[in-house]
Amino acid sequence: MRNFVLLLAVTACVTACVRGNPDGGADAAFDVNGGTLAVPGCGYSVTTYAGAEAPAVATQTFGTDPTPMQVHLGLVGDAKTSIVAQWRTKDEATRATTIRIGVGSHLAVPALTDVRTGITFAYRSTGAEVYRMHQAHLCGLAAGTTYSYQVGSIDLAGAEHFSPVYTFHTAPDVVAHPDAQVVFAFVGDSRGGYDVWQQLVDQIAQRTPDLVLFSGDAVTVGITQLEWEDFFTRAEPLFATVPVIAANGNHEYNAINYYAQMALPGDQQNFGVDYGFAHVTVGNDTPDDPMALTGTFHDAIAADFTASDSARWKLFMHHQPIFSASTKHGSSLTLQQAWQPMVDAHHIDLVLNGHDHDFEITKPMIGMAVQNGAAAANATVYVVAGGAGAELYPNGTQFWTAYSESTYSAAIINISHAQLTLDAFHPDGTPISNGSFSKSRP
Amino acid sequence: MIRAVAVVAILALGVGRVFADPESDADAAFRVAQARATAGDPGALDALEALGRARPVTRWTDDAWAAAARLAERAGDLGRARADLAQVVTTAEDDITRHRAEAALARLAATAGDHGQWDQVVVRHDALVAQILGGAGDPKPAIRELEALVRDHPDYPGATAARLAIAQGWERDGDPAAAVEILEQAIAAAPTPVLRARARYAAFRAWLHVRELDAASADLDAIAASAGADPLVVGQLADDLAVARLRARVRHGVWILLALLGALGIWRARSDAPSWRAVGRALVRPPIEVWYLAPVMLVLALIAQGGNPMVARALRAIALCGVAFAWLSGVSLRLAATRGPLRARRVALHVVAIVAAGVGVAFLVVDRDRMIDLLVETWRSGPALP
Numbered sequence: 001m002r003n004f005v006l007l008l009a010v011t012a013c014v015t016a017c018v019r020g021n022p023d024g025g026a027d028a029a030f031d032v033n034g035g036t037l038a039v040p041g042c043g044y045s046v047t048t049y050a051g052a053e054a055p056a057v058a059t060q061t062f063g064t065d066p067t068p069m070q071v072h073l074g075l076v077g078d079a080k081t082s083i084v085a086q087w088r089t090k091d092e093a094t095r096a097t098t099i100r101i102g103v104g105s106h107l108a109v110p111a112l113t114d115v116r117t118g119i120t121f122a123y124r125s126t127g128a129e130v131y132r133m134h135q136a137h138l139c140g141l142a143a144g145t146t147y148s149y150q151v152g153s154i155d156l157a158g159a160e161h162f163s164p165v166y167t168f169h170t171a172p173d174v175v176a177h178p179d180a181q182v183v184f185a186f187v188g189d190s191r192g193g194y195d196v197w198q199q200l201v202d203q204i205a206q207r208t209p210d211l212v213l214f215s216g217d218a219v220t221v222g223i224t225q226l227e228w229e230d231f232f233t234r235a236e237p238l239f240a241t242v243p244v245i246a247a248n249g250n251h252e253y254n255a256i257n258y259y260a261q262m263a264l265p266g267d268q269q270n271f272g273v274d275y276g277f278a279h280v281t282v283g284n285d286t287p288d289d290p291m292a293l294t295g296t297f298h299d300a301i302a303a304d305f306t307a308s309d310s311a312r313w314k315l316f317m318h319h320q321p322i323f324s325a326s327t328k329h330g331s332s333l334t335l336q337q338a339w340q341p342m343v344d345a346h347h348i349d350l351v352l353n354g355h356d357h358d359f360e361i362t363k364p365m366i367g368m369a370v371q372n373g374a375a376a377a378n379a380t381v382y383v384v385a386g387g388a389g390a391e392l393y394p395n396g397t398q399f400w401t402a403y404s405e406s407t408y409s410a411a412i413i414n415i416s417h418a419q420l421t422l423d424a425f426h427p428d429g430t431p432i433s434n435g436s437f438s439k440s441r442p
Numbered sequence: 443m444i445r446a447v448a449v450v451a452i453l454a455l456g457v458g459r460v461f462a463d464p465e466s467d468a469d470a471a472f473r474v475a476q477a478r479a480t481a482g483d484p485g486a487l488d489a490l491e492a493l494g495r496a497r498p499v500t501r502w503t504d505d506a507w508a509a510a511a512r513l514a515e516r517a518g519d520l521g522r523a524r525a526d527l528a529q530v531v532t533t534a535e536d537d538i539t540r541h542r543a544e545a546a547l548a549r550l551a552a553t554a555g556d557h558g559q560w561d562q563v564v565v566r567h568d569a570l571v572a573q574i575l576g577g578a579g580d581p582k583p584a585i586r587e588l589e590a591l592v593r594d595h596p597d598y599p600g601a602t603a604a605r606l607a608i609a610q611g612w613e614r615d616g617d618p619a620a621a622v623e624i625l626e627q628a629i630a631a632a633p634t635p636v637l638r639a640r641a642r643y644a645a646f647r648a649w650l651h652v653r654e655l656d657a658a659s660a661d662l663d664a665i666a667a668s669a670g671a672d673p674l675v676v677g678q679l680a681d682d683l684a685v686a687r688l689r690a691r692v693r694h695g696v697w698i699l700l701a702l703l704g705a706l707g708i709w710r711a712r713s714d715a716p717s718w719r720a721v722g723r724a725l726v727r728p729p730i731e732v733w734y735l736a737p738v739m740l741v742l743a744l745i746a747q748g749g750n751p752m753v754a755r756a757l758r759a760i761a762l763c764g765v766a767f768a769w770l771s772g773v774s775l776r777l778a779a780t781r782g783p784l785r786a787r788r789v790a791l792h793v794v795a796i797v798a799a800g801v802g803v804a805f806l807v808v809d810r811d812r813m814i815d816l817l818v819e820t821w822r823s824g825p826a827l828p
Contacts, residue, residue, distance in 0.1 A: 428603035433572035
């Protein structure tokens with residue numbers, strides 16, 4: 001009964017507080033209208049939305065426990081030369097935000113000689129509780145280079161509160177290195193199944209991707225911070241070393257918690273990222289205003305497709321599948337009408353979705369027709385891998401299905417100048433034997 | 443003349459050699475080999491390895507070995523994959539490629555042993571899991587073969603994962619008892635607390651699926667008390683159990699309610715009719731409500747047929763029960779009307795009883811296929827798309 005009441009309360013909060021909009025609450029000084037800050041040396045700005053305060057350069061303010069937690073990397077600028085380290089601290093009052101970096105992998109702390117100050121902002125989704133994010137935007141990095149770093153602060157008494165030392169590397173410069181290969185991990189829908197999520201995180205980490213593509217539904221209710229804590233805490237070993245870019249899922253509810261904790265380019269909803277020989281476009285298929293699917297969001301995605309038409313390989317990630325044979329949600333007819341024509345027109349190689357909690361890979365498609373032979377070169381393969389922990393859905397088979405399986409899964413995408421391959425696997429690491437795809441280009 | 447031609451030819455060859463671009467040649471060869479790999483040409487692996495061995499070393503050498511390793515692993519030749527990865531480590535021209543190859547070697551060592559002693563078992567394990575979880579036919583032969591594989595190789599590092607796959611296979615094949623049995627074995631034999639906890643989570647979920655809540659509760663207690671238990675997951679499982687218990691209570695309550703309403707209906711019908719025979723005669727003739735409701739329900743069920751099969755199945759059951767209730771309700775009211783005009787209180791009680799029965803049956807139907815989760819999700823999240 002108590003759970004039922006809790007469920008009702010959460011539901012009420014969801015309808016009342018989606019996308020922030022908290023009340024004035026206990027902290028009258030807390031300005032929830034968001035804002036923009038130009039990040040020094042990066043050539044871009046960080047914007048926060050309603051529910052969060054404006055980002056500000058960090059100050060030497062300390063709370064009771066400034067220990068960093070949930071360290072994760074994101075991308076806002078050029079992946080070759082920049083990266084964003086994000087974290088929270090055990091208290092929400094600490095504003096001090098410092099990163100120490102050095103060139104090389106697994107360096108000792110004294111070798112992290114480059115010390116930079118980051119930015120910080122707080123956000124509030126339900127009730128009066130305030131959460132604080134810390135971000136260090138590292139720009140001017142060298143392409144294809146490994147760095148070590150740790151985040152945290154030194155308090156006024158001189159005590160250090162830093163994370164362990166992690167490493168990351170920047171994207172390769174494919175002009176200087178035409179042999180560059182990049183590896184993406186693709187996964188989505190972890191909500192409510194964090195033990196499976198943990199297994200997949202371990203398996204993905206063993207495959208050393210350069211970038212994690214998360215197709216949405218990290219949590220069941222986007223405004224529930226507790227769930228985000230589960231998600232990020234478990235993913236820290238992976239996310240602290242590999243940047244993640246995500247798409248908003250229907251369970252994120254466009255909540256301020258999502259936008260505050262995921263450093264993403266542009267408006268954080270519809271954007272593109274160049275990484276190696278690939279261009280990844282990300283779309284938000286669950287906008288606050290449904291009309292945006294055929295309006296502003298459609299146009300933003302089309303503009304990114306057009307701007308990246310010369311990319312060697314084109315990937316498009318959003319949450320709800322354009323093609324899915326699962327008997328739970330199935331294909332989104334709305335997106336088939338709204339977005340598939342531009343996917344076809346721009347010859348997107350791979351569309352990555354979640355939402356249906358199974359694995360499915362389609363045959364090469366243009367419109368509603370399966371393409372074979374030479375025509376397949378310009379066709380699109382759609383992949384659903386919505387099995388990062390949320391309860392499984394039944395799979396299905398339709399004329400477009402190359403393979404489907406009701407299973408938890410993730411996939412590794414290898415991209416070189418000449419080839420794109422995708423290999424899916426179960427949480428225990430065993431391959432999904434028919435879950436592979438490969439495409440070559442002369 | 444012949445001598446002059448030979449001199450020119452030798453000079454041409456020499457100049458060609460001087461101006462040859464090994465990087466460009468290797469690039470072209472790499473593309474051809476990758477295209478062959480994409481086309482499924484079994485010779486692609488040899489071609490990539492040949493490119494890796496070719497000298498001089500080019501920027502494509504390590505890439506060729508890495509691509510060959512991927513192909514070899516995908517083909518199940520783990521020894522060859524290891525050898526190719528070792529070449530990547532030797533020839534890698536950057537830290538990132540070298541680190542990736544070392545990580546892949548570590549991953550292979552963790553599953554197949556440091557020296558590949560479990561290579562054959564791993565390959566068979568992978569193939570059987572593919573048949574169990576993804577095969578179209580009867581999974582039992584593959585499940586039994588995987589059971590035998592684990593039995594014959596008790597020290598195999600992937601034994602726990604294999605047992606979890608076996609349990610999943612039995613559960614999907616409709617034999618939860620076999621699933622639970624193998625999970626108990628997995629718990630007992632798990633070599634690490636993490637794997638043991640993983641097996642316990644799976645056992646808990648298996649119990650929950652077969653609605654053995656006491657067993658699930660006992661499992662949860664064991665999980666909470668065990669080393670390596672994750673407090674976040676334990677909390678999550680406890681919530682799942684609480685929801686399952688709540689639904690079980692509601693289910694029992696609905697069955698009791700339906701039984702009481704059934705008994706009450708029979709008693710009222712017999713009181714209103716002169717004999718049991720008269721009750722039977724009244725039941726045979728469908729009341730007017732049925733003539734109205736049956737076509738409506740039929741149309742709804744037919745429309746649902748074209749959509750989600752789970753929803754269609756539930757709607758069919760609800761439609762059928764709705765028509766049956768309308769039939770019983772109509773007969774009951776008709777019998778009561780033979781004894782004089784119906785009083786408002788009687789009609790009100792009748793409506794309440796029928797509504798309660800309808801809601802109760804709807805709950806049982808949506809709870810049966812766990813479609814209730816879909817409804818809760820829709821309630822909480824709204825429809826998937828406008």
